[in-house]
Amino acid sequence: KQEVTQIPAALSVPEGENLVLNCSFTDSAIYNLQWFRQDPGKGLTSLLLIQSSQREQTSGRLNASLDKSSGRSTLYIAASQPGDSATYLCAVPLSNQGGKLIFGQGTELSVKP
Amino acid sequence: KAGVTQTPRYLIKTRGQQVTLSCSPISGHRSVSWYQQTPGQGLQFLFEYFSETQRNKGNFPGRFSGRQFSNSRSEMNVSTLELGDSALYLCASGGEFSSYEQYFGPGTRLTVT
Numbered sequence: 001k002q003e004v005t006q007i008p009a010a011l012s013v014p015e016g017e018n019l020v021l022n023c024s025f026t027d028s029a030i031y032n033l034q035w036f037r038q039d040p041g042k043g044l045t046s047l048l049l050i051q052s053s054q055r056e057q058t059s060g061r062l063n064a065s066l067d068k069s070s071g072r073s074t075l076y077i078a079a080s081q082p083g084d085s086a087t088y089l090c091a092v093p094l095s096n097q098g099g100k101l102i103f104g105q106g107t108e109l110s111v112k113p
Numbered sequence: 114k115a116g117v118t119q120t121p122r123y124l125i126k127t128r129g130q131q132v133t134l135s136c137s138p139i140s141g142h143r144s145v146s147w148y149q150q151t152p153g154q155g156l157q158f159l160f161e162y163f164s165e166t167q168r169n170k171g172n173f174p175g176r177f178s179g180r181q182f183s184n185s186r187s188e189m190n191v192s193t194l195e196l197g198d199s200a201l202y203l204c205a206s207g208g209e210f211s212s213y214e215q216y217f218g219p220g221t222r223l224t225v226t
Binding site: 034036041042043044045046049089091094099100101102103105106 | 117119144145146155156158161163169171201203205207214215216217218219220222
């Protein structure tokens with residue numbers, strides 16, 4: 001049974017710091033991994049999607065890596081800003097067909113000015 | 114391209130009542146998935162519809178049901194509401210395979226009193 005874990009549950013950093021969020025999964029036979037951002041009371045915003053054949057994806061100040069063999073993904077945020085404060089979630093699909101995603105519990109990030 | 118829309122955004126219902134939530138996916142997407150998000154349980158998968166057929170189902174009681182129309186719009190119904198059904202209900206839009214990126218709507222906040 002696939003399980004997704006995110007550690008830490010919460011993280012507070014000063015503005016400008018580079019940081020890494022972690023995501024681990026128990027079954028390495030994943031098809032892809034997606035990172036999302038969620039602001040309080042809002043929906044999820046897709047940040048990056050890494051296909052199983054890829055090692056990393058970049059978008060602006062964000063870089064996500066994927067290591068299937070170790071069952072881990074990291075989301076690197078460069079030069080953090082207060083606007084980055086949100087909960088970050090990673091998710092993997094249950095199968096090759098379908099939209100059922102297995103989510104981690106998320107990391108709540110607070111960037112202090 | 115318009116994003117995923119959900120209506121209504123907020124709902125207050127009384128125990129025992131029923132409720133219907135609506136989700137319109139991104140144009141061209143044929144998969145719609147529904148999730149329940151609560152502080153204690155995180156994001157839990159309800160069900161997924163693809164081309165008007167339920168393709169995946171989570172572990173929720175039969176009070177939770179859904180359907181999808183020929184234009185890919187989906188509705189979710191909860192009958193005999195319980196206090197524990199209070200949650201943020203999110204829908205996600207995607208393609209046929211899990212390799213497609215999932216896009217989420219803003220959610221419907223349901224409060225049961």
